[in-house]
Amino acid sequence: MSSPEAASSLSGKARLEPLAFSDLDGWARDDHAAAFEAFRRSCQALDAQGPELRPAQKQQAGLIAICRKALSVGAPSGAEARRFFETHFQPFAVKPLSGDGFLTGYYEPEFEGSRTRDSRYTVPLLARPDNLVTIPQGETLSGLDPDLQAARRTAEGYEPYPDRAAIEDGALGSLAKPVVYLREPGEAFIIHVQGSARIRLTDGSVMRVAYAGRNGRPYTSIGRLLVQRGEMDLETMTLEKLMGWLKDHPEPARALMRQNLSYIFFREASELVEEDGPIGGAGIPLIPGRSLAVDRSLWAYGLPFWLDGRLPVTLDRTEPLQRLMIAQDTGSAIVGPARGDFYFGSGPEAGTRAGLLRHPVRFVVLQPKTSS
Template identity: 35%
Template sequence: MRFEREDGEPLPPIADADWLAAWPAWLSSCQALASPHNPRRHTWLAVCDDAQRLVPRGGAQVRDFFARHMDRYRVLALEARADPDATPREAWSPARGARVREHSSGLVTGYYEPVLAGSRQRVAPFVVPVYRPPPVLPTAARAELEASGQLRGQELLWVREAVEAFFLEVQGSGRIQLTDGTSIRLAYAANNGQPYRSIGRWLVAQGELAPDQVSLQAIRDWARAHPRRVRELLDQNPRVVFFRELPLGDADAGPVGALGVALTPGVSVAIDPRFLPLGAPLLLYTSAPASGEPLARIVVAQDTGAAIRGALRIDWFWGQGTLAEEISGRQHAQGSVRLLVPRGVAPAALL
């Protein structure tokens, strides 16, 4: 990975409303970044102190704050190439003794907070378990865990459909509306240590879906149309996610992400913290999930994910409920990233 500083270029034409919507999320990041528990607190303290003193009345003030206080770096991913004549743009890395290709874009997907009906007891139609972590975490793959009954007794609660429980695992959190009328949150607790595998890619490989048809909605529709093959489908992903129960708390707030703050719809994104610093603001250039039109937004890195791997891999949080599910299911496009860091701070110092 390489960071390329951009000097003298204006910030992208982002709508004032989007700048303003990002401000509360940035202040939430500052709570974590300026915390005494953050070992890199000193790099963020001054800019976060200035942010706390600003009460913006419009998006222009937010844009000007970032322009004054932050340096901007284009994020480039490097891939080793065996072919010396390869194009596009290449760079020579004497330290590694190999030719590498620079990528300026990566995959941008979406995620959401599912809202499911559920029960604390196994009673029809709630017959599919969602599990808490066992005292000793298993390492077997999903198919073996299901067939062996190793997870029996670890049922946290029950939902209607296996594919919905699976999507809950993929999203990493969710809300459950219980039969007694109360609601709770489920948060990620652990996993079985197996790699994540895309069931959408498996459906494409099987000829069940075309590559451009793959979406959360399409996978659900396929599962409901082929109920006898649902277990076969889900077993293609060997990873099993375990959950812990949390109180609902503020019903208007999003789930808590890896940074330890509530996620903001349309602003919070999940990143790979090996390459981008958690808490940092980013400029994201991608395509709108509905229209495919070019889209530029200010977002904030506040979460991580098992499938989010690589310097340019972004997962965009869209909120909770049916509309957020639809948007996130259609968010699948290439995108490029600019990292915003406090003036004079090298990006590598934040990792």
Template identity: 40%
Template sequence: MWSLRPISYSALSGWKDDDHGAALAAFQRQALKPIDERYKTGSIGITPAAFDPVIALSQKPEAIKNPRHFFEDNFSAYKLVCHDEKRGQVTGFYEPEVDAQRGSDAQFATPLLRRPDDLIVLNESNRPSTLSEDYRFGRRDGNGNIVEYYDRAAINRGAIDVDDLAIAWIKDPVDAFFIHVQGAARLNMGNGETIRITYDGKSGHPFTAIGKNLIERGEIAKDQISMQSIRAWLSKNPDQSRALMEENRSYIFFKEAPSINENLGPIAAAKVPLTAERSLAVDRLIHTFGTPIFVQADTVNNAPFQHLMIAQETGTAIVGPSRGDIFFGSGELAGEKAGAVNSLCDFTILVPHGIGFDEAGVQLP
């Protein structure tokens, strides 16, 4: 069981040495959220509306002049503590960048697909008893019954018309798999054209971490697992790579972003551009998007990591109060940084003043 305990900023190791201006820039991007986008209130109990006044204040010259004081003056800090002294965990994610083209050929033969028309969003009113609550999407079969959607293996074998659904085609199915895991990508289309794709739904099946499967089978040592070591294994074992990737039945569908700005990260679940090393993917059932979270990780890329971050993304594998995924930016270097991250950590939540928040009433699993 996790709980929240008040903590002073002076007692937060690394707080005063952080770059609060970088954190402020990420928080200011909350003002870019579309008017019709409505966040859900996480179980911690901070309503999305509680952030509106401080988002407005974050744009003021006073905040920009002294960003550390802005956070200290407008938020109270609460550390997430587990009753059995368990700690949290952070990993990393990034926006891959690959060559692509609109049509397929012998070289560009792996598709990145848009959302199919027959993909149905499941909820309490239409989810059949045969499908668990983990399934957020399904389809209707020939008899009109809602069933699970086609999984990765079925789609790879032609269950849906990929020629009709393809946004673009890339060379390497391993690249496509990791684009699915990251949920976004920049596609270099040639002739100077670059398009961005972002998450737009999935087959609905539970996410399976193939790295965990490789550890359990003795293929990669636990202390050696990373995106790079998984890629190396897939490259060394091409006869087994497709079957291993298909063990992750979850298949991701994408949409094109309307435009691209090289200075901004991809627009993710919170519908605002992500900021490298300042945007955090969290469990959205627990944390409300826009929440500033001070992350103290033991080691990130061979150094302690003590950064104030903003909850602006989520992910299937990001489950629990103190579980996070750090965004590292776009491209190969960002991928190298993100793929090597797997660290114990502690979370401190920043709660806006004056909202009647009572940490004693927060009970987390």
């Protein structure tokens, strides 16, 4: 049986159908040691009670107990890691009450930038303003639209935070403090969507920027808007084509990007070393191919998910996706019980593959056994 916590968060959205591990095509062929290492990373954060960057559903007591066991076994072989998951978890197919499972991809972009503004670098990424109040998951503030996830603190109380257009037009005043400057508005927009980046500075060093908050406004996909307008075809859209369009059509692009009311704030992530992935919603560095972004209003970080579908290699070629991943991140566009975002890694190649992934996928969640 699934846990009461899972049943409560999924009520009216999905049902969970129990499976055996033998029902999971490709299960025996996966690299369970790699999945275990990603799981251990989540467990270390849970054990340390580290703060989540974007709080999700509270972890079940059973998951925390399993994590303590994971931290005591060291680095298991693939076979040992597989037995660990099979011993302590029960797979459940996630069956949305409407729609099907759907997977997209994301990555950590790399762009050129400067700590100071000049004639070439004019587009800022802004630091989190002092008056931004993030509304905890599942809570609301009196007098505000319950769909808003942030507010502005004023002398009279709280009010909706300015949207993207207002912020770009100077609504933050002296609270708008740039972290770094980029060349193109489209580059900044892509970083807003991805939530992190590596910035190659003019002195040759690399700055890492990480998510520090958002204005709480709803997210709108500009790629979907371009498809609806007939500017691009969904089947042949790539990240490169999207960024090319934004660069070649500066005025229409500015208006288009402003239709996404959501605005992201950043900080310099100086604690990260080169080999670290960006910081995910769970507050830990992500692992390419093993970190999954999920709907944080429905799922807890640290839960393992088995994905079964196809991964694009090029526009015309896909490869099988049968892989155990760990919920370690979230995203404004990741909404629904069988909706995920696959972290590909850093740089242009990861970006190309991430931009191609928008495919149906079967989601299976591994829930802690009641007696493990």
